[in-house]
Amino acid sequence: MSLLPEFEYKRPGNVNELFDMLSGHDGEAVILAGGTDLMPRIKNGLERPALVIDIKDIEGLNYVKDDGEKVRIGALTTIYDIRNSMLIKEKYPALHEAAALTANEQIQLRGTLGGNVLQDTRCLYYNKPDTWRNSFKRCFKNGGDICNAAKGGKKCFSVYRGDLATALMSLGASVCLVSKNGGREIPLEHIFSGDGRSPFSLKRNDFFKEVILPSAKKIGGYEKLRMRKSSDYPAVNVALSVDTEGKGRLVAGSVGPRPFVYDSLSLDELKHLPERAYDEAYPVNNMALSPLYRKRMVRVLSDMLIRRFVKERKNS
Amino acid sequence: MNDFRYVRKGLKRTDGELIVTGRARYTVDITLPEMLFGKILGSPYPHARIKKIDIERAKELEGVKAVITGKDTGYRRFSFIDTPAYPADQTPLAVDKVRFVGEGVAAVAAISEDIAVKALNLIEVEYEELPSVFDPEEAMKDEAPAVHDIIEPNTATAWEDFGIPLTKSRPYKTVNNISNRTLIEYGDIKEGFEDADHIRQDRFEIPSTSHMAMEPHVALANYQPTGKLDVWLTHMGYEHKRFWLAKLLNMPMSKVRVHKTYVGGTFGGKISIFPYEFITAYLSRLTMRPVKITLTRQEVFSVCPPARRMIVYLKMGVKGDGKITAYHAKVIDDVGAYRTSSPTAMYLAHAFRNPIYDIPNVRHEGYGVYTNKLFTTAKRGHSLQQMSFAVESQIDMICEDIGLDKIEMRLLNFRKKGDVLPNGDTLRSYALPECLKEAVDKIGWKGKYGKGRFRGLGIGTASMFSGAHNFPFASGAMLRLNHDGRIILYIGQTEFGIGIDTVMSQIVAEVLNCPIDYVIVNSGDSEVSPNDIGNWLSAGMFVSGEAVRRAALDLKEQMLKHASTGLETDVENLDMLDGWIVSRSEESKRLSFSDISKYGIQMAGGDPLIGKGFAKCVPEVYFWKGKFNKTASLSSGKGRFTEAYGLAAATAEVEVNPETGEVKIVELIVADDCGTPINVKSVEGQIMSQAVMGIGDVLLEEVRIKQGIVMNPNLLEYRVPTAKDIPKIRSIIADSYEPNGPFGAKEVGETSRAAAISAIANAICNAIGERIYVLPMTSDRIMGAISDAKGDNP
């Protein structure tokens, strides 16, 4: 059987206990929610925690609530619940579609908002057991000094492939991070470092508590290119969330170490975004489907979303 | 003849309860007292000399009971094919050098899996990397690194062990990395092409695809103090496994017992002996404890052979009306580090296409070529899907070139029922034209072809044998009547999804006209089986099923004889009815099956009434002490091959998204000529299974190997169809009857996959108006072809 290396396990009952456990272990602790991303990584030897902290007992983190000004989604809300939320379906079609298209229903029932957003970047040469990786030199993401995917590459080309973050960023989402010293809210795009080696610029004691969305309803959607009709990570994913004037954002994912955000103030501006998204995407040969094809599909998927928007605007 | 009680019916699986309750025991589920866990250390390099292996630290680890290397297991060699011309080339652990990434160099046995993994990490191996070669056409050049040198046969080859009195085994000198050759010729190819009005020449490339059986490869061995070896495997037939284990361990074959287990899928990937199987047995004998090795999914992808990689150069010539005058195929089988079944595959690359089109002038060349990659094997028919893809694609292209109707051209060239093939096989049943007509009709070809942008239709065909003269050449079956009137059937067939117990019960119950639950089946145990051809030569039904039928007839005869004496009635006046033997003239004169058993014991000197039946794959082929009527030669194609061919034709309709290259299969229709379907539901299930696997082969699946490394050894990156990826599929069972098969049955299913692959491939190319010469046809390749056509690509 494929086995996990040894570690300790603790279950905090509240966020304060969590902070105590984290500071007690100084960087060798990981947070476990659904585990669908974390556990395979530990099995592959990509993560070697001394302590696994299971946060599923912490109450008050599983909600979708509208306080009139903002809509807040707790970090432990499952992807399935996000998908089934009528509120989200009504107001934020991009997020609804992204949740519906994430992995498969079995994973959706277990995976959480926090876990899905904070998933590590991926690469065909990286997400493998350590015995397999012995055939290669250590790469940037693995603490080495080369890239195995892009020969001669001077940086890490691992790819951020989360479904929800792309949609959330199109909606102008913020995250609430809490620590022992209190809480702060920052735009979601600011938690991404842009460095594949360590994709999140979160401080060690930052705990992702909830996502905050502006209350205004948006038009838009989410397009995901994948080879099968289920289970696969996106080869390319694009989210669009705009108001009736075309003001909003187009976000392209799976083409770099973080989603790429494109703002638009009008329908005219919107129509130029696919070209920009195409220009800036730099996929390499570290997943199925050729990089050139995926680069092209950024534009194709973006165009599709804009066409959908135009059609919907006409109908409404 | 069609008025059967059980044959042709879709009976529910008699062992279904075991499966749905989780009680069916697979080898992965079995634990024995004192069992040790084994793990194998693989090479990280594709080609390297082993300079030193230090196992001391591993041996010292607490809980480790044994550590072995190639020095211990060394000289013995094995292979799928082991003949005087092609002696076996593979050792269980690498001895002096490794030839592919993942090749085993050492193995440990420990009291827990944890400790076994830790022990592996303590083994230090010093390698000297050697230049590698990955491309087969590069490997054939003079300057290419040599994967093998001279392959010495160290003991008699398997062929000689089987008693084939041919030439003595001889060393095989590898030249230009060629592992084996096949050359089959009929007629005059030069004249044939001169005679043609139109000629096409194309190159096709088909990668490896994985079987991806849900149960990983696993073996459990228990060497007893009595010198007997018990094994539990995941496999397709015990005879090959038992033969090779015995030979490699230098012990009598009958002292190796392969126990019955449920098997979690095989698809051709679990036929011949594997290194891990021998290693468990060896470690068990060494430690005198049971040893189990379960491969992880990543290990299965990386070290267990997937389907064969092939490059097919195809040249066909046709007359203006479409009649094929000449066919020249050159097939390169990129075998990887070890030859395994390449000679067979290169022969079958011809033999499986032979029954389809009647071509007077043929030249078929096959070359196995060594490269420093994972070795390969059969997948639901050696070469079946590769050749179907190549030939059917070219047929479509020829039709497009000269404006022929794709259906009519095929019908014009199909063989006919009763034809005798150039090697002497007779097509006694042949419903391929009917299969094609039905598939074409049901998909609405005439109304749809050529209409609609980015919508396409395609046709595919395939044929498959029903057993061949390969060890153990025949099957036997035994039936025993018990005191309670029930019958126990003893057969060697393996259960890996075909519902073998049910199907064989149907045959017995049909012959004895008794309730189906009167039949209890004891299958898959080598010690209890009278002999069995296995389930990987497509002879399960045709040969083993026939043996069962004859055993039932034999038992019936014995039972009627006792009944005749007991009832004082002539045998001709007796009928079997629902577990009774009844006098036709006087219904009250009857004896139950239970009565007959008791009669045998009490009144016939203790006769337990045992029925015996047997059948041979190819009756007229034999060899015995220097005399022989030759079986098909794998290198020249001459000689009798099989008694019956299963056939299939498929049609597919697809839509291609011109913006993304994504394919939607609108409908897939598969028509299978399997003779009589013994269990209709089982046959439909087989066809469906094959069709879905074919969809995977065409759209999704590829074992990606880069620099000798399997890049996608997991289920996220090696994509098999999910429940959401299945289009509308219809299966049709052709109206056909094979006179030499049990109740008219012959091979079923495998042709469906190959036919489906070629049909879908043709449909995609029809939809986009461009030809793609490789598989799988992923959306990026399709967009590439569309863009090339538009002149869009830089």
Add this chain to the structure above:
Amino acid sequence: MKRSVLLRVNGERHEIYIKPNRTLLEALRKDLLMTGAKEACGAGECGACTVLVGGKPVNSCIMLAVEAEGKEIETIEGLSKGGDLHPLQEAFIDHHAFQCGFCTPGMIMTAKAFLNRKPGPTKQEIRDAIAGNICRCTGYENAVDAILNSAKEM
């Protein structure tokens, strides 16, 4: 460090002595000798290890046994009551929804949880629900039919 872990499986209490890195699948197969749930990939990519925890289907190969402490665990072994098969089990037999059977326990447990969530499903909804259960043998259609029909029974 090993510690005592209490698991409630199919209504029965089991105390096992394990380290925290033991997955739920390992605990079931190795410690409790319940071999219905299978490992086919070990990474949560195939569903063959599906069991229900708190009524929800989980890939037990990527769940820790300690995570399941305090929750109701249901496996294929607990589905039939006495000698009576659950409607799903009957339906799978009736509709020929398995061949090699290796994926079957996982698929049936997924289906059970699904039918509890959604009693009157469409075929498409069933396909969505079992998309995480890979089957290499059957092509899925018969399983979809089996689940559709047992929905009517349940």
